[in-house]
Amino acid sequence: MVERSQYEVVIGLEVHAQLQTRTKLFCSDTTPFGNEPNTQVSAISLGHPGTLPRMNKEAISLAITLGLATHCTILQQNYFVRKNYFYPDLPKGYQISQHTTPICRSGFMEINTGTTTTKVRINRIHLEEDAGKSIHVEESPVSYIDCNRAGMPLLEIVTEPDIRSAEEAFAFVTSLRKLVRYLGVCDGNMEKGSLRCDVNISVRVHGDPRLGTKVEIKNLNSIRFIKKAVEHESARLIAMHQKGETILQQTRGLDEVTFTTYPIRTKEDEDDYRYFPEPDLPPLYITEDLMKGIQQNMPALPTEVAGILMNEYGLSPYDASQISEDAELSYFFFELVKQTKNHKAAANWIIGPLQQFLSGHDISLAECGIQPAPVAALIQLIEEGKISYAMASQKVFPELTQHPAMDIVTFIKEHDLYMEASEGEMDRMVEQALHTHAQKIAAYKKGKKGLLGVFVGEVMKLSRGKVDAQLITKKIIEKLNT
Ligand code: ADP
Numbered sequence: 001m002v003e004r005s006q007y008e009v010v011i012g013l014e015v016h017a018q019l020q021t022r023t024k025l026f027c028s029d030t031t032p033f034g035n036e037p038n039t040q041v042s043a044i045s046l047g048h049p050g051t052l053p054r055m056n057k058e059a060i061s062l063a064i065t066l067g068l069a070t071h072c073t074i075l076q077q078n079y080f081v082r083k084n085y086f087y088p089d090l091p092k093g094y095q096i097s098q099h100t101t102p103i104c105r106s107g108f109m110e111i112n113t114g115t116t117t118t119k120v121r122i123n124r125i126h127l128e129e130d131a132g133k134s135i136h137v138e139e140s141p142v143s144y145i146d147c148n149r150a151g152m153p154l155l156e157i158v159t160e161p162d163i164r165s166a167e168e169a170f171a172f173v174t175s176l177r178k179l180v181r182y183l184g185v186c187d188g189n190m191e192k193g194s195l196r197c198d199v200n201i202s203v204r205v206h207g208d209p210r211l212g213t214k215v216e217i218k219n220l221n222s223i224r225f226i227k228k229a230v231e232h233e234s235a236r237l238i239a240m241h242q243k244g245e246t247i248l249q250q251t252r253g254l255d256e257v258t259f260t261t262y263p264i265r266t267k268e269d270e271d272d273y274r275y276f277p278e279p280d281l282p283p284l285y286i287t288e289d290l291m292k293g294i295q296q297n298m299p300a301l302p303t304e305v306a307g308i309l310m311n312e313y314g315l316s317p318y319d320a321s322q323i324s325e326d327a328e329l330s331y332f333f334f335e336l337v338k339q340t341k342n343h344k345a346a347a348n349w350i351i352g353p354l355q356q357f358l359s360g361h362d363i364s365l366a367e368c369g370i371q372p373a374p375v376a377a378l379i380q381l382i383e384e385g386k387i388s389y390a391m392a393s394q395k396v397f398p399e400l401t402q403h404p405a406m407d408i409v410t411f412i413k414e415h416d417l418y419m420e421a422s423e424g425e426m427d428r429m430v431e432q433a434l435h436t437h438a439q440k441i442a443a444y445k446k447g448k449k450g451l452l453g454v455f456v457g458e459v460m461k462l463s464r465g466k467v468d469a470q471l472i473t474k475k476i477i478e479k480l481n482t
Protein backbone atom coordinates (compact mmCIF):
# COMPACT_ATOMS: atom_id res chain seq x y z
CA MET A 1 0.00 0.00 0.00
CA VAL A 2 1.20 3.50 -0.85
CA GLU A 3 2.00 5.57 2.23
CA ARG A 4 -0.17 8.60 2.87
CA SER A 5 2.84 10.86 2.72
CA GLN A 6 3.50 9.68 -0.84
CA TYR A 7 0.36 11.40 -2.10
CA GLU A 8 0.05 14.79 -3.64
CA VAL A 9 -3.21 16.74 -3.48
CA VAL A 10 -4.11 18.70 -6.62
CA ILE A 11 -6.65 21.49 -6.48
CA GLY A 12 -8.21 23.89 -8.96
CA LEU A 13 -10.73 26.50 -7.88
CA GLU A 14 -13.73 28.02 -9.58
CA VAL A 15 -14.75 31.20 -7.79
CA HIS A 16 -17.93 33.11 -8.50
CA ALA A 17 -17.72 36.78 -7.66
CA GLN A 18 -20.78 38.98 -7.85
CA LEU A 19 -19.90 42.26 -9.49
CA GLN A 20 -20.58 45.52 -7.69
CA THR A 21 -22.67 47.06 -10.41
CA ARG A 22 -25.75 49.13 -9.70
CA THR A 23 -27.91 47.07 -12.00
CA LYS A 24 -28.08 43.49 -13.25
CA LEU A 25 -26.06 42.16 -16.15
CA PHE A 26 -28.70 42.55 -18.83
CA CYS A 27 -31.39 44.84 -17.43
CA SER A 28 -31.99 47.72 -15.03
CA ASP A 29 -33.16 45.67 -12.02
CA THR A 30 -31.23 46.83 -8.97
CA THR A 31 -28.64 44.66 -7.23
CA PRO A 32 -28.55 45.36 -3.45
CA PHE A 33 -28.73 42.23 -1.33
CA GLY A 34 -31.31 41.41 1.31
CA ASN A 35 -34.46 42.98 -0.14
CA GLU A 36 -37.89 41.39 0.05
CA PRO A 37 -37.94 38.33 -2.22
CA ASN A 38 -38.96 38.95 -5.82
CA THR A 39 -38.89 42.74 -5.62
CA GLN A 40 -35.93 43.15 -8.00
CA VAL A 41 -37.35 41.12 -10.83
CA SER A 42 -38.39 42.45 -14.20
CA ALA A 43 -39.75 40.56 -17.17
CA ILE A 44 -36.21 40.60 -18.58
CA SER A 45 -34.76 38.81 -15.54
CA LEU A 46 -37.50 36.21 -15.96
CA GLY A 47 -36.81 35.89 -19.67
CA HIS A 48 -40.39 36.49 -20.72
CA PRO A 49 -41.01 36.11 -24.44
CA GLY A 50 -40.31 39.29 -26.35
CA THR A 51 -37.86 40.73 -23.83
CA LEU A 52 -34.31 41.49 -24.87
CA PRO A 53 -31.12 41.51 -22.79
CA ARG A 54 -28.86 44.55 -22.94
CA MET A 55 -25.22 44.43 -21.88
CA ASN A 56 -24.18 46.31 -18.72
CA LYS A 57 -21.02 48.27 -19.59
CA GLU A 58 -20.04 48.66 -15.96
CA ALA A 59 -19.81 44.87 -15.66
CA ILE A 60 -17.50 44.74 -18.66
CA SER A 61 -15.22 47.36 -17.10
CA LEU A 62 -15.06 45.49 -13.80
CA ALA A 63 -14.23 42.24 -15.59
CA ILE A 64 -11.40 43.94 -17.44
CA THR A 65 -10.18 45.53 -14.20
CA LEU A 66 -9.83 42.17 -12.49
CA GLY A 67 -8.33 40.63 -15.62
CA LEU A 68 -5.62 43.28 -15.84
CA ALA A 69 -4.90 43.05 -12.12
CA THR A 70 -4.34 39.30 -12.47
CA HIS A 71 -2.10 39.64 -15.53
CA CYS A 72 -4.63 38.17 -17.95
CA THR A 73 -4.93 38.72 -21.66
CA ILE A 74 -8.17 40.53 -22.45
CA LEU A 75 -10.27 39.19 -25.27
CA GLN A 76 -11.42 42.00 -27.52
CA GLN A 77 -14.14 40.24 -29.48
CA ASN A 78 -16.61 38.77 -27.00
CA TYR A 79 -19.45 36.35 -27.66
CA PHE A 80 -22.14 35.12 -25.36
CA VAL A 81 -23.82 31.74 -25.23
CA ARG A 82 -26.84 30.16 -23.63
CA LYS A 83 -26.27 27.41 -21.12
CA ASN A 84 -29.55 25.52 -21.06
CA TYR A 85 -30.93 23.55 -18.15
CA PHE A 86 -34.13 23.22 -16.20
CA TYR A 87 -34.32 24.27 -12.59
CA PRO A 88 -37.22 25.93 -10.76
CA ASP A 89 -35.08 28.93 -9.80
CA LEU A 90 -34.09 29.49 -13.43
CA PRO A 91 -37.30 30.74 -15.02
CA LYS A 92 -35.57 31.53 -18.32
CA GLY A 93 -34.46 27.94 -18.72
CA TYR A 94 -30.94 29.12 -19.55
CA GLN A 95 -28.13 31.30 -18.24
CA ILE A 96 -26.30 33.67 -20.51
CA SER A 97 -22.58 32.95 -20.16
CA GLN A 98 -19.34 33.07 -22.13
CA HIS A 99 -18.43 29.50 -22.66
CA THR A 100 -15.50 29.13 -24.97
CA THR A 101 -14.66 32.82 -25.20
CA PRO A 102 -13.91 34.13 -21.70
CA ILE A 103 -13.19 37.84 -21.50
CA CYS A 104 -9.91 37.20 -19.62
CA ARG A 105 -7.45 34.39 -20.13
CA SER A 106 -4.07 33.10 -18.98
CA GLY A 107 -3.24 35.19 -15.94
CA PHE A 108 -1.84 34.41 -12.53
CA MET A 109 -1.92 35.44 -8.93
CA GLU A 110 0.81 35.12 -6.37
CA ILE A 111 -0.21 33.74 -3.03
CA ASN A 112 1.54 33.57 0.27
CA THR A 113 0.79 30.97 2.92
CA GLY A 114 3.07 32.59 5.46
CA THR A 115 5.83 30.09 4.74
CA THR A 116 5.87 29.89 0.95
CA THR A 117 5.00 32.06 -2.05
CA THR A 118 3.41 30.30 -5.00
CA LYS A 119 2.16 31.35 -8.39
CA VAL A 120 -1.32 30.11 -9.20
CA ARG A 121 -2.17 30.38 -12.86
CA ILE A 122 -5.60 31.61 -13.83
CA ASN A 123 -7.05 29.71 -16.73
CA ARG A 124 -9.91 32.13 -17.41
CA ILE A 125 -12.32 34.67 -16.05
CA HIS A 126 -15.68 34.84 -17.71
CA LEU A 127 -18.90 36.78 -17.34
CA GLU A 128 -22.22 35.13 -16.67
CA GLU A 129 -25.55 35.85 -15.08
CA ASP A 130 -26.62 34.26 -11.80
CA ALA A 131 -29.72 32.12 -11.31
CA GLY A 132 -32.45 32.72 -8.73
CA LYS A 133 -32.49 31.06 -5.35
CA SER A 134 -34.56 28.16 -4.05
CA ILE A 135 -35.40 28.34 -0.39
CA HIS A 136 -36.12 25.00 1.17
CA VAL A 137 -37.86 24.97 4.50
CA GLU A 138 -37.01 22.06 6.73
CA GLU A 139 -39.84 19.56 7.24
CA SER A 140 -42.11 21.55 4.97
CA PRO A 141 -43.52 20.07 1.77
CA VAL A 142 -43.08 23.38 -0.07
CA SER A 143 -40.04 25.30 -1.28
CA TYR A 144 -39.90 28.97 -2.18
CA ILE A 145 -38.26 30.74 -5.06
CA ASP A 146 -36.64 34.16 -4.87
CA CYS A 147 -35.65 35.56 -8.24
CA ASN A 148 -33.92 38.70 -6.97
CA ARG A 149 -30.60 37.05 -7.73
CA ALA A 150 -31.63 35.99 -11.26
CA GLY A 151 -29.58 37.97 -13.75
CA MET A 152 -27.03 39.31 -11.25
CA PRO A 153 -23.64 39.82 -12.88
CA LEU A 154 -21.02 37.25 -11.97
CA LEU A 155 -17.41 36.68 -12.84
CA GLU A 156 -16.29 33.10 -12.75
CA ILE A 157 -12.59 32.87 -12.03
CA VAL A 158 -11.10 29.50 -12.91
CA THR A 159 -7.61 28.54 -11.81
CA GLU A 160 -5.32 25.93 -13.28
CA PRO A 161 -4.84 22.90 -11.00
CA ASP A 162 -1.83 24.57 -9.36
CA ILE A 163 -2.91 24.48 -5.72
CA ARG A 164 -1.42 21.76 -3.54
CA SER A 165 -2.90 22.04 -0.07
CA ALA A 166 -5.76 23.33 2.05
CA GLU A 167 -3.46 26.16 3.20
CA GLU A 168 -2.79 27.23 -0.38
CA ALA A 169 -6.49 27.08 -1.26
CA PHE A 170 -7.18 29.22 1.80
CA ALA A 171 -4.44 31.67 0.82
CA PHE A 172 -5.68 31.91 -2.76
CA VAL A 173 -9.26 32.74 -1.84
CA THR A 174 -8.08 35.16 0.87
CA SER A 175 -5.89 37.02 -1.62
CA LEU A 176 -8.51 37.01 -4.32
CA ARG A 177 -11.11 38.35 -1.92
CA LYS A 178 -8.79 41.16 -0.85
CA LEU A 179 -8.05 41.99 -4.45
CA VAL A 180 -11.67 42.16 -5.63
CA ARG A 181 -12.54 44.32 -2.64
CA TYR A 182 -9.58 46.55 -3.20
CA LEU A 183 -10.48 47.05 -6.83
CA GLY A 184 -14.16 47.61 -6.06
CA VAL A 185 -15.01 44.67 -8.29
CA CYS A 186 -16.95 42.66 -5.69
CA ASP A 187 -17.75 43.23 -2.02
CA GLY A 188 -16.27 39.83 -1.19
CA ASN A 189 -18.99 39.06 1.31
CA MET A 190 -19.09 35.28 1.49
CA GLU A 191 -21.98 35.05 3.97
CA LYS A 192 -24.20 36.98 1.61
CA GLY A 193 -23.02 34.83 -1.26
CA SER A 194 -21.20 37.57 -3.18
CA LEU A 195 -18.21 35.27 -3.34
CA ARG A 196 -18.66 31.51 -3.65
CA CYS A 197 -16.22 28.82 -4.42
CA ASP A 198 -16.22 25.38 -6.03
CA VAL A 199 -13.23 23.25 -5.14
CA ASN A 200 -11.95 20.70 -7.68
CA ILE A 201 -9.70 18.16 -6.09
CA SER A 202 -7.83 15.02 -7.02
CA VAL A 203 -4.95 13.03 -5.61
CA ARG A 204 -1.97 11.32 -7.20
CA VAL A 205 1.21 9.67 -6.10
CA HIS A 206 4.09 12.17 -6.00
CA GLY A 207 5.98 12.22 -9.26
CA ASP A 208 3.10 10.95 -11.37
CA PRO A 209 2.67 13.48 -14.20
CA ARG A 210 -0.94 12.48 -14.86
CA LEU A 211 -3.81 14.12 -13.02
CA GLY A 212 -6.11 11.93 -10.97
CA THR A 213 -9.87 11.88 -11.44
CA LYS A 214 -11.30 15.02 -9.88
CA VAL A 215 -14.18 15.55 -7.54
CA GLU A 216 -15.88 18.93 -7.38
CA ILE A 217 -17.21 20.31 -4.11
CA LYS A 218 -19.81 22.92 -4.89
CA ASN A 219 -20.82 26.22 -3.41
CA LEU A 220 -18.57 26.78 -0.44
CA ASN A 221 -19.46 30.07 1.13
CA SER A 222 -16.73 30.62 3.68
CA ILE A 223 -12.98 30.41 3.49
CA ARG A 224 -12.95 28.13 6.50
CA PHE A 225 -15.31 25.71 4.74
CA ILE A 226 -12.95 25.62 1.76
CA LYS A 227 -10.16 24.50 4.04
CA LYS A 228 -12.37 21.93 5.76
CA ALA A 229 -13.63 20.60 2.43
CA VAL A 230 -10.09 20.11 1.12
CA GLU A 231 -8.92 18.44 4.32
CA HIS A 232 -11.79 15.98 4.38
CA GLU A 233 -11.95 15.26 0.68
CA SER A 234 -8.23 14.73 0.21
CA ALA A 235 -8.20 12.23 3.08
CA ARG A 236 -11.20 10.43 1.59
CA LEU A 237 -9.67 10.26 -1.90
CA ILE A 238 -6.31 9.08 -0.60
CA ALA A 239 -7.98 6.33 1.42
CA MET A 240 -9.93 5.20 -1.67
CA HIS A 241 -6.79 5.22 -3.78
CA GLN A 242 -4.89 3.22 -1.17
CA LYS A 243 -7.61 0.57 -1.21
CA GLY A 244 -7.54 0.48 -5.00
CA GLU A 245 -11.12 1.73 -5.30
CA THR A 246 -12.26 3.58 -8.42
CA ILE A 247 -12.72 7.30 -7.94
CA LEU A 248 -15.75 8.61 -9.84
CA GLN A 249 -15.85 12.10 -11.25
CA GLN A 250 -18.46 13.53 -8.96
CA THR A 251 -20.05 16.69 -7.73
CA ARG A 252 -20.22 16.71 -3.95
CA GLY A 253 -21.46 18.99 -1.19
CA LEU A 254 -19.99 19.84 2.20
CA ASP A 255 -21.97 19.11 5.33
CA GLU A 256 -21.34 22.25 7.30
CA VAL A 257 -21.91 20.55 10.64
CA THR A 258 -19.80 17.40 10.34
CA PHE A 259 -17.35 18.80 7.73
CA THR A 260 -17.72 15.68 5.62
CA THR A 261 -18.64 15.64 1.95
CA TYR A 262 -21.56 13.81 0.35
CA PRO A 263 -22.29 13.01 -3.30
CA ILE A 264 -24.74 15.20 -5.22
CA ARG A 265 -24.42 13.78 -8.73
CA THR A 266 -21.96 12.21 -11.07
CA LYS A 267 -20.66 14.83 -13.48
CA GLU A 268 -22.98 15.95 -16.26
CA ASP A 269 -21.49 16.21 -19.71
CA GLU A 270 -20.91 19.47 -21.52
CA ASP A 271 -23.42 18.30 -24.11
CA ASP A 272 -26.16 18.26 -21.51
CA TYR A 273 -26.21 22.07 -21.47
CA ARG A 274 -26.55 22.33 -25.23
CA TYR A 275 -24.57 25.56 -25.38
CA PHE A 276 -25.42 27.72 -28.37
CA PRO A 277 -24.72 31.36 -29.27
CA GLU A 278 -27.00 33.88 -27.57
CA PRO A 279 -29.06 35.20 -30.48
CA ASP A 280 -30.24 38.33 -28.66
CA LEU A 281 -26.85 39.85 -27.86
CA PRO A 282 -24.53 41.17 -30.54
CA PRO A 283 -20.82 40.38 -30.18
CA LEU A 284 -19.15 42.87 -27.88
CA TYR A 285 -15.99 44.55 -29.03
CA ILE A 286 -13.62 45.94 -26.39
CA THR A 287 -11.60 48.83 -27.72
CA GLU A 288 -7.95 49.54 -26.96
CA ASP A 289 -9.06 52.89 -25.53
CA LEU A 290 -11.36 51.30 -23.00
CA MET A 291 -8.59 48.98 -21.83
CA LYS A 292 -6.03 51.77 -21.62
CA GLY A 293 -8.42 53.95 -19.66
CA ILE A 294 -9.02 51.18 -17.14
CA GLN A 295 -5.31 50.43 -16.86
CA GLN A 296 -4.51 54.08 -16.18
CA ASN A 297 -7.16 54.45 -13.50
CA MET A 298 -6.17 51.26 -11.72
CA PRO A 299 -4.88 51.91 -8.20
CA ALA A 300 -1.46 50.51 -7.27
CA LEU A 301 -2.03 46.92 -6.21
CA PRO A 302 -1.74 45.88 -2.54
CA THR A 303 1.54 44.03 -3.00
CA GLU A 304 3.11 47.06 -4.70
CA VAL A 305 1.82 49.35 -1.98
CA ALA A 306 3.11 47.01 0.73
CA GLY A 307 6.55 47.13 -0.89
CA ILE A 308 6.56 50.94 -0.84
CA LEU A 309 5.38 51.02 2.77
CA MET A 310 8.22 48.76 3.87
CA ASN A 311 11.01 50.10 1.70
CA GLU A 312 10.27 53.79 1.71
CA TYR A 313 8.52 54.27 5.02
CA GLY A 314 10.21 51.59 7.08
CA LEU A 315 7.04 49.83 8.17
CA SER A 316 7.09 46.25 9.38
CA PRO A 317 5.70 43.59 7.03
CA TYR A 318 2.68 43.23 9.31
CA ASP A 319 1.87 46.94 9.38
CA ALA A 320 2.47 47.21 5.65
CA SER A 321 0.09 44.38 4.84
CA GLN A 322 -2.60 45.68 7.18
CA ILE A 323 -2.59 49.06 5.49
CA SER A 324 -1.98 48.03 1.90
CA GLU A 325 -4.88 45.63 1.82
CA ASP A 326 -7.28 48.50 1.96
CA ALA A 327 -7.17 51.15 -0.75
CA GLU A 328 -8.74 53.79 1.51
CA LEU A 329 -6.33 53.16 4.37
CA SER A 330 -3.38 53.25 1.99
CA TYR A 331 -4.50 56.58 0.61
CA PHE A 332 -5.00 57.90 4.13
CA PHE A 333 -1.49 56.80 5.10
CA PHE A 334 0.13 58.53 2.14
CA GLU A 335 -1.76 61.73 2.94
CA LEU A 336 -0.94 61.48 6.62
CA VAL A 337 2.81 61.08 6.12
CA LYS A 338 2.82 64.29 4.11
CA GLN A 339 1.99 65.94 7.42
CA THR A 340 4.10 63.98 9.88
CA LYS A 341 7.55 62.49 9.77
CA ASN A 342 6.64 59.91 12.37
CA HIS A 343 5.72 57.12 9.96
CA LYS A 344 5.49 54.47 12.62
CA ALA A 345 3.01 56.54 14.63
CA ALA A 346 1.02 57.20 11.45
CA ALA A 347 0.78 53.46 10.82
CA ASN A 348 -0.15 52.78 14.44
CA TRP A 349 -2.98 55.29 14.38
CA ILE A 350 -4.36 53.80 11.17
CA ILE A 351 -4.10 50.15 12.21
CA GLY A 352 -5.17 50.94 15.76
CA PRO A 353 -7.84 53.51 16.58
CA LEU A 354 -8.90 54.28 13.01
CA GLN A 355 -9.32 50.75 11.74
CA GLN A 356 -10.95 49.62 14.97
CA PHE A 357 -13.48 52.39 14.67
CA LEU A 358 -14.23 51.64 11.03
CA SER A 359 -14.61 47.91 11.42
CA GLY A 360 -16.49 48.29 14.70
CA HIS A 361 -19.06 50.50 13.00
CA ASP A 362 -18.87 48.75 9.66
CA ILE A 363 -18.40 51.98 7.76
CA SER A 364 -15.86 53.18 5.24
CA LEU A 365 -13.37 55.95 5.76
CA ALA A 366 -15.20 58.09 3.23
CA GLU A 367 -18.45 57.63 5.14
CA CYS A 368 -16.94 58.62 8.48
CA GLY A 369 -15.11 61.61 7.02
CA ILE A 370 -12.02 61.68 9.24
CA GLN A 371 -9.19 63.67 7.63
CA PRO A 372 -5.43 63.12 7.99
CA ALA A 373 -4.75 66.64 9.33
CA PRO A 374 -6.19 66.26 12.86
CA VAL A 375 -4.55 62.85 13.20
CA ALA A 376 -1.21 64.39 12.22
CA ALA A 377 -1.84 67.11 14.80
CA LEU A 378 -2.46 64.52 17.51
CA ILE A 379 0.74 62.72 16.61
CA GLN A 380 2.64 65.97 16.98
CA LEU A 381 1.01 66.91 20.30
CA ILE A 382 1.96 63.50 21.68
CA GLU A 383 5.52 63.84 20.42
CA GLU A 384 5.83 67.22 22.06
CA GLY A 385 4.62 65.74 25.32
CA LYS A 386 1.58 68.02 25.40
CA ILE A 387 -0.99 65.28 25.52
CA SER A 388 -0.76 61.61 26.39
CA TYR A 389 -1.47 58.88 23.86
CA ALA A 390 -4.18 57.59 26.16
CA MET A 391 -5.96 60.95 26.18
CA ALA A 392 -5.51 61.36 22.44
CA SER A 393 -6.83 57.93 21.52
CA GLN A 394 -9.52 57.57 24.18
CA LYS A 395 -10.85 61.10 24.55
CA VAL A 396 -10.00 63.12 21.46
CA PHE A 397 -10.18 60.50 18.73
CA PRO A 398 -13.69 59.23 19.55
CA GLU A 399 -14.88 62.83 19.42
CA LEU A 400 -13.18 63.24 16.07
CA THR A 401 -15.02 60.24 14.65
CA GLN A 402 -18.28 62.00 15.53
CA HIS A 403 -17.23 65.48 14.42
CA PRO A 404 -14.52 65.14 11.79
CA ALA A 405 -14.37 68.89 11.27
CA MET A 406 -13.85 69.77 14.93
CA ASP A 407 -10.90 71.83 16.11
CA ILE A 408 -8.93 69.46 18.27
CA VAL A 409 -6.82 72.12 19.98
CA THR A 410 -9.95 73.89 21.23
CA PHE A 411 -11.42 70.58 22.31
CA ILE A 412 -8.28 69.64 24.24
CA LYS A 413 -8.25 73.01 26.00
CA GLU A 414 -11.94 72.98 26.82
CA HIS A 415 -11.74 69.52 28.28
CA ASP A 416 -8.56 70.24 30.11
CA LEU A 417 -6.67 67.37 28.54
CA TYR A 418 -3.27 68.98 28.19
CA MET A 419 -0.58 67.45 30.27
CA GLU A 420 0.08 70.07 32.80
CA ALA A 421 3.12 68.82 34.54
CA SER A 422 6.39 70.48 33.69
CA GLU A 423 9.58 68.46 33.64
CA GLY A 424 10.29 69.53 37.23
CA GLU A 425 6.81 68.60 38.42
CA MET A 426 7.06 65.20 36.82
CA ASP A 427 10.38 64.56 38.54
CA ARG A 428 8.82 65.61 41.84
CA MET A 429 5.88 63.25 41.36
CA VAL A 430 8.24 60.38 40.53
CA GLU A 431 10.19 61.17 43.66
CA GLN A 432 7.05 61.30 45.76
CA ALA A 433 5.69 58.03 44.39
CA LEU A 434 8.94 56.18 44.96
CA HIS A 435 9.36 57.66 48.42
CA THR A 436 6.32 55.78 49.76
CA HIS A 437 7.49 52.45 48.40
CA ALA A 438 10.91 51.78 49.88
CA GLN A 439 10.21 48.07 50.39
CA LYS A 440 8.87 47.57 46.90
CA ILE A 441 11.91 49.30 45.49
CA ALA A 442 14.13 46.84 47.26
CA ALA A 443 12.09 43.96 45.84
CA TYR A 444 12.27 45.55 42.39
CA LYS A 445 16.01 45.78 42.60
CA LYS A 446 16.14 42.09 43.55
CA GLY A 447 14.35 41.25 40.30
CA LYS A 448 10.60 41.79 40.76
CA LYS A 449 10.44 43.93 37.63
CA GLY A 450 6.65 43.68 37.49
CA LEU A 451 6.53 46.25 40.30
CA LEU A 452 7.36 48.93 37.78
CA GLY A 453 3.68 49.12 36.92
CA VAL A 454 2.84 49.93 40.54
CA PHE A 455 5.22 52.90 40.54
CA VAL A 456 3.92 54.19 37.22
CA GLY A 457 0.33 53.80 38.43
CA GLU A 458 1.18 55.82 41.50
CA VAL A 459 2.46 58.71 39.43
CA MET A 460 -0.54 58.55 37.11
CA LYS A 461 -2.75 58.86 40.19
CA LEU A 462 -0.81 61.82 41.51
CA SER A 463 -1.09 63.58 38.16
CA ARG A 464 -4.74 62.61 37.61
CA GLY A 465 -3.81 60.93 34.36
CA LYS A 466 -2.25 63.96 32.78
CA VAL A 467 1.25 62.75 32.31
CA ASP A 468 2.53 60.48 29.62
CA ALA A 469 2.88 56.95 30.96
CA GLN A 470 5.80 56.13 28.68
CA LEU A 471 7.72 59.18 29.70
CA ILE A 472 7.07 58.47 33.36
CA THR A 473 8.15 54.86 32.97
CA LYS A 474 11.41 56.05 31.48
CA LYS A 475 11.97 58.48 34.33
CA ILE A 476 11.25 55.86 36.97
CA ILE A 477 13.63 53.36 35.43
CA GLU A 478 16.35 56.00 35.28
CA LYS A 479 15.71 56.90 38.89
CA LEU A 480 15.77 53.30 40.08
CA ASN A 481 18.97 52.57 38.22
CA THR A 482 20.90 55.36 39.88
P1 ADP B 1 -14.87 21.00 -16.15
O1 ADP B 1 -15.00 21.05 -17.61
O2 ADP B 1 -15.14 19.67 -15.54
O3 ADP B 1 -15.53 22.12 -15.43
P2 ADP B 1 -12.37 22.32 -16.26
O4 ADP B 1 -11.28 21.82 -17.13
O5 ADP B 1 -13.16 23.49 -16.69
O6 ADP B 1 -13.30 21.13 -15.89
O7 ADP B 1 -11.73 22.64 -14.85
C1 ADP B 1 -12.49 23.06 -13.80
C2 ADP B 1 -11.59 23.25 -12.61
O8 ADP B 1 -11.08 22.01 -12.18
C3 ADP B 1 -10.36 24.10 -12.90
O9 ADP B 1 -10.14 24.94 -11.78
C4 ADP B 1 -9.24 23.10 -13.05
O10 ADP B 1 -8.01 23.64 -12.62
C5 ADP B 1 -9.66 22.03 -12.10
N1 ADP B 1 -9.21 20.70 -12.45
C6 ADP B 1 -9.26 20.10 -13.66
N2 ADP B 1 -8.78 18.86 -13.60
C7 ADP B 1 -8.40 18.64 -12.31
C8 ADP B 1 -7.85 17.54 -11.61
N3 ADP B 1 -7.61 16.38 -12.19
N4 ADP B 1 -7.60 17.70 -10.30
C9 ADP B 1 -7.87 18.85 -9.67
N5 ADP B 1 -8.40 19.90 -10.27
C10 ADP B 1 -8.67 19.83 -11.57
Ligand code: MG
Pocket residue numbers: 014
Ligand atom coordinates in the same frame (compact mmCIF):
# COMPACT_ATOMS: atom_id res chain seq x y z
MG1 MG C 1 -16.18 24.00 -15.09
